[in-house]
Amino acid sequence: MIEGLIKLLAFQLAGEAIVFLLGVPIPGAVIGMALLFFYLVIRGSEDAALDTFTESFLRHLSLLFIPAAVGIVAHLDRIAEEWLAIAVALVVSTAVAIISTAVSLKLLSR
Amino acid sequence: MMELVQHILHLPITWLLATLLAYRVALLVHRRAGNSAWLHPVAVATLLLVSLLLLTDVDYATYFEGGAYIHILLGPATVALAVPLYHQLARLKRDWLALLGGALIGSLAAIAIAMTSAAVLGASEATVISMAVKSVTMPIAIGLTEKLGGVVSLTSALVMLTGILGGALTQPLLALMRIRDVHIAGFTLGVVAHGIGTARAIQGGQEMGAFAGLAMGLAGLMTAILLPLGLRLAGFL
Numbered sequence: 001m002i003e004g005l006i007k008l009l010a011f012q013l014a015g016e017a018i019v020f021l022l023g024v025p026i027p028g029a030v031i032g033m034a035l036l037f038f039y040l041v042i043r044g045s046e047d048a049a050l051d052t053f054t055e056s057f058l059r060h061l062s063l064l065f066i067p068a069a070v071g072i073v074a075h076l077d078r079i080a081e082e083w084l085a086i087a088v089a090l091v092v093s094t095a096v097a098i099i100s101t102a103v104s105l106k107l108l109s110r
Numbered sequence: 111m112m113e114l115v116q117h118i119l120h121l122p123i124t125w126l127l128a129t130l131l132a133y134r135v136a137l138l139v140h141r142r143a144g145n146s147a148w149l150h151p152v153a154v155a156t157l158l159l160v161s162l163l164l165l166t167d168v169d170y171a172t173y174f175e176g177g178a179y180i181h182i183l184l185g186p187a188t189v190a191l192a193v194p195l196y197h198q199l200a201r202l203k204r205d206w207l208a209l210l211g212g213a214l215i216g217s218l219a220a221i222a223i224a225m226t227s228a229a230v231l232g233a234s235e236a237t238v239i240s241m242a243v244k245s246v247t248m249p250i251a252i253g254l255t256e257k258l259g260g261v262v263s264l265t266s267a268l269v270m271l272t273g274i275l276g277g278a279l280t281q282p283l284l285a286l287m288r289i290r291d292v293h294i295a296g297f298t299l300g301v302v303a304h305g306i307g308t309a310r311a312i313q314g315g316q317e318m319g320a321f322a323g324l325a326m327g328l329a330g331l332m333t334a335i336l337l338p339l340g341l342r343l344a345g346f347l
Contacts, residue, residue: 008186015189025338027253029188034331036192041199054190061305062152063133064184065248067177069156069270070129071263073163074170078237078264085231089241090268093224094275094302097245098283101216101298101325106289108208 004053011036119168125176132158145313147278150306152270170263188249195327198320209297213328216301220245221337236261242337244268245276247304250330258338269304276303277310292318300325 015032040047072079079086118124136154143149163173174181195202202209224241233241239260243251248269255265280299289295292314299307300322308326312319 005186008189011189011192012185025257025342026334027188027250027257029185029253030250030331030334032185032189033192033195033327036189037195040192040196046196050193054193057187058190058194060133061187061248062150063130064180064187065152065266065270066129066133066155066159067174067181068184068248068252068262068266069152070159070163070173070177071170072156072267073160073173073263075261075264078234078261082233082237085228085233086237086241086268088231089224089228089233090244090271090275092227093220093241093245094272094279095283096223097216097220097302098276098280098298099287100219101212101301102284102287102289102294104215105208105212105294105297106291108211109205 001053003049004057007047007050008032008036008054011039119166120172122176122179125168125173126179127176128159128162129155129177129180132162147310148274150270150274150277152306153274156267156270184249184252188247188253191247191249191327191330194323198324198327201320201324209324209328210332212297213301213325214332216298217245217329217333220302221333237264239341240265240268242341243333244272245302245304245329246333247326247330250334254334254337258341270306273303273306277306280307280310293321296321297325300327301329304330 012029012032014035015030016028018031019026019028132155133151135158136151139154140146140149140151159173163170221242224244225238228238228241236259239258240255243254243258243260243265246254246269248266251265251269252262254260255262277299280302281295284290284295284298295314296311296318299311299318301307303310304326308319308322311322
């Protein structure tokens with residue numbers, strides 16, 4: 001379990017270093033994710049230690065979102081002021097995204 | 111007695127415990143409600159904690175001293191998404207053009223429509239930026255918002271709402287369009303509604319869940335790399 005966590009943190013750290021050196025506004029963890037993906041592709045097989053850890057770790061992924069989401073408490077005025085723009089943008093963009101994803105996938109996969 | 115209560119309300123460990131308890135209760139509520147798309151555990155837990163903070167008059171900064179221990183794990187969780195993505199490698203190699211194209215077009219549509227409609231309706235610039243990343247999986251969206259100058263807590267609420275909305279709307283909309291392919295349904299759920307959509311897709315079977323997970327990974331990765339560069343070119347940054 002510890003081995004899996006060490007690997008994830010090491011890949012994230014490598015990602016953070018690359019982002020800092022390149023000066024691009026991409027989250028270090030995303031580059032870490034890409035690096036881990038390529039590591040697995042090059043390795044050509046699953047990494048047992050990593051698989052066991054990530055499976056149980058990602059099962060409770062939702063828990064990790066809560067502290068950030070609670071921050072909404074500090075923005076209740078903003079929501080009160082901009083709720084109409086936010087609600088319309090949410091519903092319209094979600095509907096358009098559903099239609100365009102499904103249609104483009106259908107057309108591209110013949 | 112009051113002093114003891116105030117002392118406890120300002121300990122980080124109290125809010126760490128409260129977050130775990132709220133999550134536990136929210137999972138129970140979600141299960142009792144038959145895994146309803148509208149009663150997502152993150153929404154219920156957030157509602158519980160926000161009410162508790164308002165009732166006890168504790169500010170977010172104090173809460174976050176405890177919440178930060180959980181929040182920091184979003185980074186390694188993002189990295190961990192590479193593992194389920196790797197499990198879909200065979201599929202990715204076979205249909206890479208359709209999958210990349212679908213994820214790219216769907217993500218671009220979500221971003222463009224969300225940003226323009228919010229801007230046209232008079233939302234502030236910080237809200238518009240927070241809107242841009244809302245279709246992406248939460249850990250990536252939060253990392254991106256921090257980098258782009260949006261409002262992180264607003265983003266997380268929007269990501270959550272988008273997930274709930276996308277999870278509930280995808281299948282009815284596809285039925286209207288007479289699209290019944292489970293691969294397309296799963297993939298659309300992953301692009302539009304990230305982790306919440308993926309959880310929804312898994313209820314429709316392993317195959318649908320796998321496509322949703324793949325879509326979530328691809329859409330998140332592409333948005334994270336292209337959006338900052340796009341916004342920079344458009345003069346937002």
